[in-house]
Amino acid sequence: MKQLWQQRLRQHHKQMLKYSRYVFTEFFMIAIFIFVGAVAYSYSNLLDTIHAPLWWAKPGLLILFVALLSVGRLATLLQDADTLFLLPKERALLTYLLAARRYSLWLPSLFFVIMLGALLPFQVVATNLAPSSSLGLFVVLVALKDGQLWLQLVANYDDQPQRIRQWRVLFYLVAAIVIAASLWISPLVGIGLAVVAEFGLRLYLPRFLASAVLQWRTAVKNENSRMLQLYRLINLFTDVPQLSGKVHRRVYLDPVLRLFKGNHQRTFGYLYLHEFLRGTEYLGLYLRLLVIGAVILWFIPLWWIATLLGAIFIYLVGFQLLPFYQIFNENLLVHLYPVPLTNKIQSFQHLVQGLLMIQAVIFALVMLVSSSLSHWLIFVVIELVVVLLLTRVYFPRRLQPEK
Amino acid sequence: MSLEVEHLTGGYSHVPVLKDLNFTIPEQTVVGLIGLNGAGKSTTIKNIIGILTPQKGTIKLNGVTLAGEPETYRKSMTFVPETPVLYPALTLREHIELTIMAYDLDSEKAWQQAGDLLTRFRLNKRLDWFPANFSKGMQQKVMIVCAFIVPADLYIIDEPFTGLDPLAIRDLLTIIEQQKARGAAVLMSTHVLATAQQYADRFILLSGGEIRAQGTLPELKQQFGMTDANLDDIYFKMIDEVAQ
Structure with a gap:
């Protein structure tokens, strides 16, 4: 199963590399550079006009961080035919999914680093947070993302969509509390809370997974919708065969x-x-x-x-x-x-x-x-x-x- | 006289699949085209509908060849393919509208006929759906509706009985009877011999690209010297002959 995951991942990377050549053309890169430069320039201008402390800085950061958590979903790379061919391997598939979950944490983490780095000047100027607290915030965000991915993995085993929705709401609530604690009290408190939440989750998960039945169709549907989003994004730049031939009523x-x-x-x-x-x-x-x-x-x-x-x-x-x-x-x-x-x-x-x-x-x-x-x-x-x-x-x- | 096929030789490359076929399909007649896979049924149909051009021989529909008067020829005939062919971007209603346009039909009359057929096939509530997402049986019903709203002189149906439920088969046979009564000719290729025996007036038995026998069931019995046989028996006799 682990091999299967690695094979799928290789295929996926190969495909993405192929598309990235069309998306990140020289033309596009130049445009991105200009855009980033322009944004950075106006950002630095904006920073000059700020007189600390800003009352909305921390609530703003809170909302932004919670929103950042929605970036990146569990990438299982499951395919339609798996519901038929992998059916006898249901138990073994857990190893596959665990590998997929671990992999899915990488991209959001990288994204957090970039965003926290970009926000650091603002954070220093507009709030009383020390620059080092960014590090703590990073740990908090990654821990929360980790928990979220666990929940997304579990959701593939849950046959009640309503319960999945409830869990999602609960997650964002907990995440908001943890981030708020890190912003207003100390990132260390946030880390503490995140560790407790994570610990509780890990205690509960093995018991749940031991008797859970994989909802194959849900799992494949989730993955397909994730890939579809990705393809739509790529389709803005180049033709994606998976999308072409699709018909919409419009x-x-x-x-x-x-x-x-x-x-x-x-x-x-x-x-x-x-x-x-x-x-x-x-x-x-x-x-x-x-x-x-x-x-x-x-x-x-x-x-x-x-x-x-x-x-x-x-x-x-x-x-x-x-x-x-x-x-x-x-x-x-x-x-x-x-x-x-x-x-x-x-x-x-x-x-x-x-x-x-x-x-x-x-x-x-x-x-x-x-x-x-x-x-x-x-x-x-x-x-x-x-x-x-x-x-x-x-x-x-x-x-x-x-x- | 509806369809006349004379000395038809044809195929996909220089090696002809069909060898010198001669038959006619008079009006008010249902003809069953019967043979094993690869016997030349589809190739015969392709030549008649004009997807393939005969290498030798002529095909006349009401005395007109495809090359001579393509629009007249095409207007006198519709075709229900074995695998449904649908437009992914058109709804069921638009499929019918398109057929009306393409065959230049009287819209009111055609819609009336379509209404009857759609109700019969229980499709009347799906007019605004995309048939491309239907099940195979339902897609086939759509193809049948589109073919039979055209008041053609010749209907060609490739394997009509596979994929349809028993109720739909019965309905299709009723429709065929109605069109026959109106004066149309029907050519259907099929493997379902029992149904063919019951509903077709004449049969063409193809084997290796040649017509082994043709005629009504009594005529076939006589040709094969099997007085007490049904179509199944005759069919297997023909296959055994080839095997020897």
Whole structure:
């Protein structure tokens, strides 16, 4: 079981490393550096204006620390198929889960170090806490996190969701008391309390686990939801295969869908629009590029560079949407519909043209703020020309099957 | 005359799976396409629905070939695949709407027909659900509904009886009877011989890409020289012949 955990962990790391290459691109790192620099600069400015002691400093820290505890969940790396294949190994799985719990403590601990380090100047200036108390607070936070992970592990054995919720509330209450004691009395008191709580937990746990039955489905569901959160985060930067192909009802978009009046000639228009608005991959791609493009245009002072970039962005989006044309190729029925191919091409062309027009309008609105009217008009004309050239001239040629 | 297949030879590569098939499916007839796995049932169907192009021979539906008048040909026929094919992004209601658009149906009439079928299959309360999340049997019902709201001349059903519950099988057979009475032809491939024997008018027995025999049950009995046989017996006789 221990081997299984290590194998899973290796796989997980490999996968995360793969994604991190796409997330932490040079571009992104530069942006992060600038962002961190800007935050640090305004933080130090803020510190200069503070006159100690601030009455809200300690309550603020209390709330922040309790909130910090919600970072990081028990990572079990369980998979759907485990509910079938590992079933006979239920007892042995505890070793696996214990290893998983120990591992899950690392990332939050690192996070605490960074946050406590960042808060140290504020803490020294705004409160009467000694700098050394940060060390004590760190121990308190890690001890609490440790207890929380135990509870999350136990939750996988509990078949009553209500009791799990009660335990969670209880945990945050205890955590708030312990942190408050460390802030107002002394971190040593906090450590003492945390040790007592931890001790009680460890006394109770073996007895509970000895007779508990693992709730396989809950355990796998918890892990899946954790991974889903992670994938969503990564999906902001790059495509995650586990997320693509997912479909969401997006009821709020139904009015848009209703605007589309379908008929025989527009059969494929109906299909493409529904697929686009409810799918994840292409909508995400479109919105990502749209937002990035708009932000970049906002920061570019030179109008002709902005015009060029706007055109490039429209071209890029149009080009990236091209494979969307093929999305129904796997579906047998599509090939049987008595709808001529020209209608399909036309429908696709209309969809992309509409999307690029929306993009052009949003870009134009952004440009309206910063440029003069004449420059703005040139911008609009050029964007329109690009949209029309791409969808009216290039697309029909590209999509026409070779004879 | 509904479907005419003449000298059909075809397959996936240069080696043809089907060898010189000849058969017709007249209107108001239910034809069972029967054969072992790999006998060429699916390939035959693929050629008829136009996913594969015949290497030799012609397929005419109401006297029209696919290459000649693709829209007319396609409009006269619908297909229920063995594995349901659904759009993940469309609800059940939208699947029906799409079918109405694609086949250019009269919306009111089609919805009336759809209402009947949906009630029959107990799907009428699920119109706003995604069929992609349904169980396999229910997905198959969706496919059947979408195929049968089209007033086609030929319905092709691949393995209709696997995955459906007994009640749904009975309902499907009723629907087939209704369409037959209206004048449509039905071609179904199946392994469930007892049901096929009961409900099909004619049979095509495929073996190794060739038609071993075709006709009504009495005709088949005569061809195989088995006066007291049912379809099962004839089927196994055919298999034994091949084994020898």
